[in-house]
Amino acid sequence: MAPLVPSSQPWVEKYRPKQVKDVAQQDEVVRVLTNTLETSNCPHMLFYGPPGTGKTTTALAIARQLFGPELYKSRVLELNASDDRGINIVRTKIKDFAAVAVKSCKGQGGYPCPPFKIIILDEADSMTEDAQNALRRTMETYSRGSRFFFLCNYISRIIEPLASRCAKFRFKPLSEDIMITRVLHICQEEGLDLEPEALSTLSSISQGDLRRAITYLQSAARLFGSSITSKDLISVSGVIPQEVVDSFFAACRSGNFDLANKEVNNVIAEGYPVSQMFSQLFDIVVEADDISDEQIARICKKLGEADKRLVDGSDEYLQLLDVASSTMRAICNMQEDFS
Numbered sequence: 001m002a003p004l005v006p007s008s009q010p011w012v013e014k015y016r017p018k019q020v021k022d023v024a025q026q027d028e029v030v031r032v033l034t035n036t037l038e039t040s041n042c043p044h045m046l047f048y049g050p051p052g053t054g055k056t057t058t059a060l061a062i063a064r065q066l067f068g069p070e071l072y073k074s075r076v077l078e079l080n081a082s083d084d085r086g087i088n089i090v091r092t093k094i095k096d097f098a099a100v101a102v103k104s105c106k107g108q109g110g111y112p113c114p115p116f117k118i119i120i121l122d123e124a125d126s127m128t129e130d131a132q133n134a135l136r137r138t139m140e141t142y143s144r145g146s147r148f149f150f151l152c153n154y155i156s157r158i159i160e161p162l163a164s165r166c167a168k169f170r171f172k173p174l175s176e177d178i179m180i181t182r183v184l185h186i187c188q189e190e191g192l193d194l195e196p197e198a199l200s201t202l203s204s205i206s207q208g209d210l211r212r213a214i215t216y217l218q219s220a221a222r223l224f225g226s227s228i229t230s231k232d233l234i235s236v237s238g239v240i241p242q243e244v245v246d247s248f249f250a251a252c253r254s255g256n257f258d259l260a261n262k263e264v265n266n267v268i269a270e271g272y273p274v275s276q277m278f279s280q281l282f283d284i285v286v287e288a289d290d291i292s293d294e295q296i297a298r299i300c301k302k303l304g305e306a307d308k309r310l311v312d313g314s315d316e317y318l319q320l321l322d323v324a325s326s327t328m329r330a331i332c333n334m335q336e337d338f339s
């Protein structure tokens with residue numbers, strides 16, 4: 001593959017820490033893996049936690065630091081959600097890779113090179129249960145010569161027999177401080193000028209997900225050049241402008257159906273994604289201090305139901321209208337059901 005020209009390389013890759021010690025905030029896993037580098041002792045691992053918190057980065061870094069570039073290909077197998085990982089792949093590809101035993105070649109090129117292979121299953125929670133079950137045997141049979149790294153957002157989607165064989169590490173959402181430090185570092189390297197307000201906007205729209213923050217930053221830089229404002233970031237992030245959400249909520253509060261309907265039509269006509277609308281609406285509803293907890297609960301329940309229906313393929317307009325009218329009824333204390 002031809003090397004990427006620098007300008008087109010995603011910054012998410014360009015600024016991915018290459019060493020375990022440079023992974024921020026996840027102190028526990030960094031400590032354990034630093035120890036691994038010294039002792040070559042490594043259990044099977046399960047990394048879980050929200051997106052953009054360093055799971056992939058950490059797994060790639062430890063693999064690179066253990067084996068170095070020369071042995072990497074023969075010692076590390078990376079599979080992510082875009083690879084086919086059905087039951088047959090588990091039976092063949094992973095097994096074939098794990099079955100060929102390796103010797104320790106300690107100290108080759110200055111790398112520890114322990115006598116095992118690493119199999120990284122990124123986004124493992126998207127693997128079917130059957131495929132996960134097929135892995136149990138593979139893991140058991142080849143446990144001497146291989147270490148599995150499972151990476152996922154939701155630990156509950158990893159079957160217990162796999163999870164119980166692993167040392168588990170929860171990756172925490174990144175704090176605002178860390179996000180800001182990383183973002184400023186990239187700005188400096190890339191010669192970007194962020195207005196002060198843009199920095200806090202960026203950390204609030206990316207919600208502890210550094211991948212999102214870096215991606216927004218790069219998109220904004222592409223579109224708007226080296227001087228970036230808060231507004232630029234919002235426009236590339238797909239976040240709905242706060243005025244739109246506020247005016248939608250105000251219309252629901254007014255108890256005037258025509259007004260609410262007009263807001264619904266406006267959101268649809270502007271092409272804002274309704275699921276995004278729900279998520280921002282949720283943020284203001286739970287913070288609203290002039291409506292009762294019961295009213296908040298009723299609206300949230302409705303938001304949850306409507307969001308689920310959207311996921312199931314329902315019509316955006318109808319779901320937004322449903323949320324608008326239910327919110328109106330909840331706030332104006334009308335009967336929830338007329339039946």
Ligand SMILES: Nc1ncnc2c1ncn2[C@@H]1O[C@H](COP(=O)(O)OP(=O)(O)O)[C@@H](O)[C@H]1O
Nearest residue numbers: 012015016024051052053054055056057210211
């Ligand atoms: N804890 C962290 N320390 C430093 N950089 C991080 C951290 N978490 C995420 N990043 C940055 O965010 C991007 C996405 O991180 P990644 O490891 O792919 O996240 P995920 O947890 O979704 O696998 C990378 O470019 C990386 O530089």
Ligand SMILES: [Mg+2]
Nearest residue numbers: 055056122151
């Ligand atoms: Mg990842």
